[in-house]
Amino acid sequence: MTQNTDLNVPLFERAKAVIPGGVNSPVRAFRAVGGTPRFVQRAQGAYFWDANGQRFIDYIGSWGPMILGHGHPAVLEAVQKAALEGFSFGAPTEREVELAEEILSIVPSMDMVRLVSSGTEAGMSAIRLARGATGRSKIIKFEGCYHGHADALLVKAGSGLATFGNATSAGVPPEVVQHTLVLEYNNVQQLEEAFALHGKEVACLMIEPIAGNMNFVRASVEFTRRCRELCTQYGALLVYDEVMTGFRVALGGAQSVYAKAIPGFEPDITVMGKVIGGGMPLAAFGGKRAIMEHLAPLGGVYQAGTLSGNPVATACGLATLREIRKPGFYEALSASTRSLVQGLKAAADAEGVPFSVDSEGGMFGFFLMPELPQNYPQVMRTDGARFNQLFHGLLDRSVYIAPALYEAGFVSAAHTAADIEATVAAAREVFKSL
Numbered sequence: 001m002t003q004n005t006d007l008n009v010p011l012f013e014r015a016k017a018v019i020p021g022g023v024n025s026p027v028r029a030f031r032a033v034g035g036t037p038r039f040v041q042r043a044q045g046a047y048f049w050d051a052n053g054q055r056f057i058d059y060i061g062s063w064g065p066m067i068l069g070h071g072h073p074a075v076l077e078a079v080q081k082a083a084l085e086g087f088s089f090g091a092p093t094e095r096e097v098e099l100a101e102e103i104l105s106i107v108p109s110m111d112m113v114r115l116v117s118s119g120t121e122a123g124m125s126a127i128r129l130a131r132g133a134t135g136r137s138k139i140i141k142f143e144g145c146y147h148g149h150a151d152a153l154l155v156k157a158g159s160g161l162a163t164f165g166n167a168t169s170a171g172v173p174p175e176v177v178q179h180t181l182v183l184e185y186n187n188v189q190q191l192e193e194a195f196a197l198h199g200k201e202v203a204c205l206m207i208e209p210i211a212g213n214m215n216f217v218r219a220s221v222e223f224t225r226r227c228r229e230l231c232t233q234y235g236a237l238l239v240y241d242e243v244m245t246g247f248r249v250a251l252g253g254a255q256s257v258y259a260k261a262i263p264g265f266e267p268d269i270t271v272m273g274k275v276i277g278g279g280m281p282l283a284a285f286g287g288k289r290a291i292m293e294h295l296a297p298l299g300g301v302y303q304a305g306t307l308s309g310n311p312v313a314t315a316c317g318l319a320t321l322r323e324i325r326k327p328g329f330y331e332a333l334s335a336s337t338r339s340l341v342q343g344l345k346a347a348a349d350a351e352g353v354p355f356s357v358d359s360e361g362g363m364f365g366f367f368l369m370p371e372l373p374q375n376y377p378q379v380m381r382t383d384g385a386r387f388n389q390l391f392h393g394l395l396d397r398s399v400y401i402a403p404a405l406y407e408a409g410f411v412s413a414a415h416t417a418a419d420i421e422a423t424v425a426a427a428r429e430v431f432k433s434l
């Protein structure tokens with residue numbers, strides 16, 4: 001398609017005149033890969049259609065929420081019915097209770113849950129709760145993990161373990177990040193040193209158990225075990241950010257995956273989003289009763305929201321959770337995701353392209369390097385120029401993957417074997433040209 005006939009181009013021009021960068025969330029702007037973002041007109045199942053009416057196989061699914069695919073009939077029906085009953089009341093509804101009960105019945109580490117509207121809000125609130133419950137200020141996070149854009153979490157590592165982080169965004173004063181310690185993912189020795197130095201002042205350790213914001217990197221079982229043990233030993237809370245992995249890598253989230261390897265394993269607080277809203281603005285954080293009772297109106301940790309527990313969003317989330325609870329759902333989803341990554345790997349191998357893949361449930365990652373990376377610096381060693389060729393090669397062939405190499409991919413229940421075969425065939429053509 002030439003520039004002149006690509007209808008995404010004038011839309012992007014119009015957007016850039018009125019919205020900074022033309023987008024309402026930076027990665028959508030295609031800055032990393034170059035080119036013009038596709039303006040989505042509509043979506044159904046595993047596909048969306050752009051301004052040109054071109055159909056794409058969608059491996060982003062709104063960055064995770066659309067686990068059933070777009071426009072699932074049961075979800076549509078629930079949302080339409082809820083919308084007719086009212087958009088928002090600012091007073092409690094039975095549906096919020098139902099959704100809370102549904103979530104708690106799936107995630108045994110949580111006794112209580114509070115609903116909010118975005119993952120950012122949930123992560124920020126979880127940190128405040130951890131600080132309020134422990135009476136401590138310091139927090140530990142890991143390089144390459146994203147927990148939303150709350151000020152205290154927009155931090156990269158400082159110069160040493162004794163020093164705290166540096167803000168990664170303008171507008172975040174140094175005082176606001178002075179309590180945030182940033183460590184290397186999967187580095188057990190550094191973790192132990194950090195706790196030895198600061199453990200008694202640490203309110204919480206926050207982690208993406210399977211990191212999806214540096215492509216796809218698993219925490220090792222040993223690292224996970226030490227995170228849990230050190231938090232317990234020093235009286236810090238273990239906060240699992242399962243905004244991406246919750247209901248995505250398994251029904252019970254990443255914590256259920258690690259609990260198989262580490263008997264009795266549980267985080268203290270879990271942060272959720274994405275899938276629980278089924279594509280509507282809904283997120284949550286929860287944990288043990290004694291911790292959650294620190295929240296207002298019971299306790300001294302303030303947290304609130306005009307649209308929290310929104311009746312249309314909760315209808316969407318509930319209908320989604322009820323579908324994914326059906327027997328065999330994750331077995332089928334995992335099998336299609338595995339067939340995709342194995343197909344991609346075989347195609348890359350056949351063309352002599354260094355390639356590694358991993359997946360869990362409906363979430364996957366691939367790297368243009370022979371070994372899977374274990375931390376952020378290793379992820380960043382990926383050949384960006386080659387990734388961009390792969391991205392645009394797939395886009396030209398109507399396959400839409402994340403427009404940046406540090407993002408994970410998502411398969412939905414709507415992706416068929418034929419969709420996956422078509423994707424692998426497209427990738428094989430692109431690998432030939434790399």
Ligand SMILES: *Cc1c(COP(=O)(O)O)cnc(C)c1O
Nearest residue numbers: 118119120146147148241243244
């Ligand atoms: C997406 C994401 C967030 C932020 O959620 P928003 O709804 O975009 O604010 C937080 N943590 C993780 C792990 C995420 O993937």
